[in-house]
Amino acid sequence: MKWSRSAQFLLLVVVQALTTRLGIAFLTDNIAGMxxxxxxxxxxxxxxxWRALPAIAFGTLIGQVWGGTPFPVAAGDSTAAAVAVAISxxxxxxxxxxxxxxxxxxxxxxWWVGGVVIMPLTSAxxxxxxxxxxxxxxxxxxxxYRFWAADDAIAVIIVGSAILAATxxxxxxxxxxxxxxxxxxxxxxxxxxxxxxxxxxEAHRYVWMQHLPVPVMVWMAVRFGFPGxxxxxxxxxxxxxxxxxxxxxxxxQVDANALVFECQVALLVTTLxxxxxxxxxxxxxxxxxxxxxxxxTTKELLASEAHLRVEAQAASKAKGEFLANxxxxxxxxxxxxxxxxxxxxxxxxxxxxxEYLEGVKFSAHSLLHVLNDILDSSKIEAGKLDLVPVEFALxxxxxxxxxxxxxxxxxxxxxxxxxVDDGLAQYYFGDDLRLRQILFxxxxxxxxxxxxxxxxxxxxxxxxxxxxxxxRDTGIGISPSGLSRLFKPFQQxxxxxxxxxxxxxxxLSISSRLVEMMGGRVWVESELEKGSTFHFTVRLEVRxxxxxxxxxxxxxxxxxPPPPMRILVAEDNxxxxxxxxxxxxxxxxxxxxxxxxxxxxxxxTAAGFDCILMxxxxxxxxGLDATxxxxxxxxxxxxxxxxxxAMDGDEQICRAAGMNGYLVKPLDLSRLRQALSEVxxxxxxxxxxxxxx
Numbered sequence: 001m002k003w004s005r006s007a008q009f010l011l012l013v014v015v016q017a018l019t020t021r022l023g024i025a026f027l028t029d030n031i032a033g034m035x036x037x038x039x040x041x042x043x044x045x046x047x048x049x050w051r052a053l054p055a056i057a058f059g060t061l062i063g064q065v066w067g068g069t070p071f072p073v074a075a076g077d078s079t080a081a082a083v084a085v086a087i088s089x090x091x092x093x094x095x096x097x098x099x100x101x102x103x104x105x106x107x108x109x110x111w112w113v114g115g116v117v118i119m120p121l122t123s124a125x126x127x128x129x130x131x132x133x134x135x136x137x138x139x140x141x142x143x144x145y146r147f148w149a150a151d152d153a154i155a156v157i158i159v160g161s162a163i164l165a166a167t168x169x170x171x172x173x174x175x176x177x178x179x180x181x182x183x184x185x186x187x188x189x190x191x192x193x194x195x196x197x198x199x200x201x202e203a204h205r206y207v208w209m210q211h212l213p214v215p216v217m218v219w220m221a222v223r224f225g226f227p228g229x230x231x232x233x234x235x236x237x238x239x240x241x242x243x244x245x246x247x248x249x250x251x252x253q254v255d256a257n258a259l260v261f262e263c264q265v266a267l268l269v270t271t272l273x274x275x276x277x278x279x280x281x282x283x284x285x286x287x288x289x290x291x292x293x294x295x296x297t298t299k300e301l302l303a304s305e306a307h308l309r310v311e312a313q314a315a316s317k318a319k320g321e322f323l324a325n326x327x328x329x330x331x332x333x334x335x336x337x338x339x340x341x342x343x344x345x346x347x348x349x350x351x352x353x354x355e356y357l358e359g360v361k362f363s364a365h366s367l368l369h370v371l372n373d374i375l376d377s378s379k380i381e382a383g384k385l386d387l388v389p390v391e392f393a394l395x396x397x398x399x400x401x402x403x404x405x406x407x408x409x410x411x412x413x414x415x416x417x418x419x420v421d422d423g424l425a426q427y428y429f430g431d432d433l434r435l436r437q438i439l440f441x442x443x444x445x446x447x448x449x450x451x452x453x454x455x456x457x458x459x460x461x462x463x464x465x466x467x468x469x470x471x472r473d474t475g476i477g478i479s480p481s482g483l484s485r486l487f488k489p490f491q492q493x494x495x496x497x498x499x500x501x502x503x504x505x506x507x508l509s510i511s512s513r514l515v516e517m518m519g520g521r522v523w524v525e526s527e528l529e530k531g532s533t534f535h536f537t538v539r540l541e542v543r544x545x546x547x548x549x550x551x552x553x554x555x556x557x558x559x560x561p562p563p564p565m566r567i568l569v570a571e572d573n574x575x576x577x578x579x580x581x582x583x584x585x586x587x588x589x590x591x592x593x594x595x596x597x598x599x600x601x602x603x604x605t606a607a608g609f610d611c612i613l614m615x616x617x618x619x620x621x622x623g624l625d626a627t628x629x630x631x632x633x634x635x636x637x638x639x640x641x642x643x644x645x646a647m648d649g650d651e652q653i654c655r656a657a658g659m660n661g662y663l664v665k666p667l668d669l670s671r672l673r674q675a676l677s678e679v680x681x682x683x684x685x686x687x688x689x690x691x692x693x
Contacts (some may be wrong), residue, residue, distance in 0.1 A: 012055035020063025039159025076130025084123035165230035193239030331644035421460035427545035450475035597621030
């Protein structure tokens with residue numbers, strides 16, 4: 001039910017008038033040292049706000065006149081009461097510690113200071129002034145503050161607290177869940193208070209009986225908090241008032257003031273004690289709840305974090321497995337495409353045929369480059385891309401990169417220039433392969449976006465072991481909007497559907513991350529239609545080159561090819577079987593094919609081979625298990641992995657299974673020859689030992 005503003009105002013006026021008239025009756029008949037109107041006014045002001053102030057003043061005025069107070073004095077008293085309530089309310093609102101419901105020690109202390117100290121003292125002082133203004137003499141200060149201020153304080157602490165508690169009880173689930181227990185507590189408090197105050201007031205004997213309800217009050221405070229203490233205090237006060245009204249001592253007016261004062265003290269001590277206990281226990285419970293909630297939240301966060309970590313690890317593992325399988329499934333047919341193209345190129349008769357084969361070869365290598373970029377980007381994202389620093393000759397690296405792109409640049413009529421500072425050392429320590437990759441990406445980009453003119457690679461030393469590289473072109477340039485997304489994954493300067501230039505947009509992103517891993521930074525300067533200059537720095541340590549293998553004294557003498565050998569090839573893909581067979585046969589070797597790892601073990605056990613080229617992924621038994629089985633049987637034939645598994649760690653896995661080397665698809669013929677030369681080198685001492693009588 002929602003009350004209108006006028007209905008609320010009228011109700012507040014009536015309640016304030018009734019409680020004011022009741023207070024006059026208490027004082028006139030010496031029944032109770034309490035001014036209930038003050039408690040009602042403070043509680044209503046806190047619950048309703050400033051719009052309750054006119055109703056408080058008007059209701060107090062009506063109650064005073066109704067009780068026989070002269071109008072001038074009544075007007076002064078109602079004004080004093082309204083001003084005192086307003087001052088106390090303002091003080092409470094400005095105090096951050098005061099919060100409803102009253103559950104903490106700080107909030108209870110603020111309520112006591114505002115309602116029990118500021119309001120009564122202000123009301124007593126202003127009341128004295130209003131009486132003087134109305135022509136009444138000043139009361140004795142001790143008497144005025146003892147009775148006037150004390151009556152207001154007790155009313156606020158009992159009546160005001162009970163009203164605030166009652167509004168809180170309506171909202172509290174605990175009271176509804178334990179309504180029977182709460183009713184039993186209130187009834188017990190009423191009965192004990194009735195017995196206690198009747199015994200204490202009867203002929204002014206057994207005053208100590210006034211404290212009989214204390215255990216029940218404490219229990220209510222402990223069980224139901226501030227509302228329990230406040231409602232228990234109100235019940236206790238009602239029992240005390242009824243006992244005083246029925247007392248023969250009061251009727252006889254024998255030391256009535258002393259009796260009322262004793263009741264005031266008993267009520268005040270019991271009420272303040274029970275409320276303080278309730279606040280302290282509520283503080284402790286709140287801290288325990290907060291601690292429990294914090295622990296629960298921490299456990300949930302830890303559990304959630306662990307769950308997310310497991311999910312992330314599972315997702316990372318699934319992604320890694322997917323990329324590994326994708327790499328394998330692409331490299332396997334790519335090995336056949338590139339290898340068979342090389343074989344076809346050797347027997348091509350016409351220039352047109354050679355051009356077609358060159359196109360196939362270029363397209364295959366482009367696709368392989370895209371695959372490598374995707375794998376590198378994934379490794380960088382997962383934090384699994386590690387640098388492998390070695391000693392290397394910087395000028396040889398730069399010359400090699402320039403040589404690898406010179407042919408492509410020549411087809412577009414572009415000139416390639418190299419400008420290397422003479423102050424650079426000959427040898428450095430760093431990841432030579434990743435440096436080549438960065439330079440290759442930048443030079444390829446320059447060639448792609450340049451139609452005429454030239455491209456220049458520069459390198460010079462800077463302070464702190466930093467080497468500054470730059471690639472300048474005379475191409476189309478980059479717009480300011482394109483520069484902002486240039487080094488982001490899968491982004492290009494032109495991402496529109498009609499873009500002229502292809503590419504995945506991964507090359508510059510990978511180069512940027514590699515530069516960061518090598519302790520440097522990358523940036524670009526560009527102007528549309530005038531060209532671009534890509535700069536990057538990397539940290540490289542100067543070395544003496546002692547660990548770099550020295551070339552042969554007579555470089556013109558090529559190493560002799562390995563002698564004919566019996567080679568077992570374990571490969572399940574028919575195209576790759578044909579390819580590797582043709583390559584090895586052209587080198588003069590005899591080849592035996594096995595389609596599974598189980599066949600490879602059977603063939604290797606039955607006949608002697610000089611070398612085994614072992615695919616890793618095969619049906620029935622993979623190459624790893626086949627190699628382990630051969631080593632367990634005592635077979636020492638050199639085994640080289642010939643696999644499309646090219647992820648980080650794959651080589652270590654192969655060597656851990658007992659393999660002697662690792663060749664990746666698409667097959668690099670120079671690496672194959674090198675591996676076979678290594679095998680031939682191990683066979684020569686064995687043959688010599690066998691020939692010794």
